[in-house]
Amino acid sequence: MNEATTSHDILDWLQLFLYAGAGVGFILALKWLTHPTTARKGILAGELGMVGAVVGTLITGEIEQWIWIIVAIFLGSIVGTMIGLKVPMTAMPQRIAFSHAFGALAAALVGTAEYLLGTDGLSAFVLAVLGVEMLLGYLTFTGSLMAFGKLQGWLPDRPWVYTGQNLVNFGFLLVGLGCVVMLVVDPANTMYLWPIIGIGLLYGVMFVLRIGGADMPTVISLLNSFAGLSGAALGFAIDNPILIIAGALDGSSGFLLSLFMSRAMNRSFSNVLFGAFGQEKSTAVAGEHGPVRETTTEEVAMLLDTASLVIVVPGYGMAAAQAQHKVAELTDMLAKGGTEVAFAIHPVAGRMPGHMNVLLAEADVPYDRMIELDDVNGDFPRCDVALVIGANDVVNPAARHDKGSPIFGMPILDVDKAANVVVIKRSMRSGFAGIENELFYQQQSSMLFGDAKEVAAELVHELGRIPGRAR
């Protein structure tokens, strides 16, 4: 904002209104996202808000040099559109992690430049905000890249832990914050900038190293929140309200989502971040239970044919096998034959919040067939066949009664209350939490081993062969 001139000209007023309009646009965008029928209108509101914010920024005469801006916007739009159009829905978690990285990088770079440009003239408040902003921005940058690598399969999915890791990480963070303090105490000295950048970058890597695949939904949401907060901090530093508004909205969204995710696992925030799930040894021995019953696709097809309510429980295994289209085909066949079909969606199934919903929507499954945990659990007792596809920990009854289990207390889908449970799974390997699933050994359960996509295709085939079934 132009503080040198006392009389604001018409363009300043225009900027004010455009910024206010942009704020309204962003809030409406989120408000309309509360229902699938209004959600697309929300995108338009968000886009208009963004256009308002950009136009409002460009018109006030603070821009003297246009060439770089035009080139960068042009290139950014091309790359953004290509990514937006080309990325398959199955790669959505990676895509989101990737873009968090670049959003945070932008904020961090601007913060760094603002600091270097105004070393003597910056107030203590601005210095402190910039310091924190850089720390947050750089750690979100590398943290998101790490998450991207893990989700893309370039880095191992399992958490990487060593003794004293928390202490080391905490120490690093403390040194980073110490440098921010020094930045404020000794503003003439730019020496503290470099450790802040270095520690931010390093901490992002170390922080995500110890996060395993099943905790990705929480961590991705948290990184979302960080990206927003660093934007808001930048808004404080350069005194720009629209940055504060958008950053705060983004920050609260990410924070809420990560809260929802850890609640859905009955774990505290700190447990997700510092506990490194998936390290515990299995508590139960397979021998305690009887052997599992293996079944065939023919048998399951007949079971499905006579069922009146089938509930499909998808998990990360369905996403990994890219089985959603075949599964959708199977359920469509059942629905056409008069069977009631529902998908039971656990909040943390998959690698990001809402992962299963997006995959199923892509496979053309209507959203009113996807039912949330609390609403679907009452339906399991009257369910004839529960088809568990690549889900494990979220259907483990041990969460309800076994106090010694690492997942004790986690809200689960009550699959064990269904008359028949068919589990499609690649092998008897335990789920992410590394514990046995007693559901598999129960009387009404049977196992269908194999790749989820192939098994679903075979089921479609078998079901089609049953006389009187329309394909």
Next chain:
Amino acid sequence: MFEQVQLGLYVFVLSTFIGFEVIRRVPPLLHTPLMSLTNAISGISLVASLLLAGAGHEGYATVLGAIAVFSSTMNVVGGFVITDRMLRMFRKDRQRPARTADTGGEES
């Protein structure tokens, strides 16, 4: 300095509050589009990047600014495009509830 902090803090607190109230009502069904939309909105650092890249500063600041403009534009454009693509896929059941037997005209 005081006015700057004061106004900014009001804006921040109120926006966070609105954010919590609105986002709390987003159903889990739409949590992925929510993430990708807020991701597009967090491309708002584009505004700060534009101001930096266009201010006619000495070399390095303009370079950093231009990289930032590129990254955040990519986020904004990509975020909106992909969110729209995602939301277009969400549809209600075409045929009415499955238990009333279908006439079965469609092929799949």
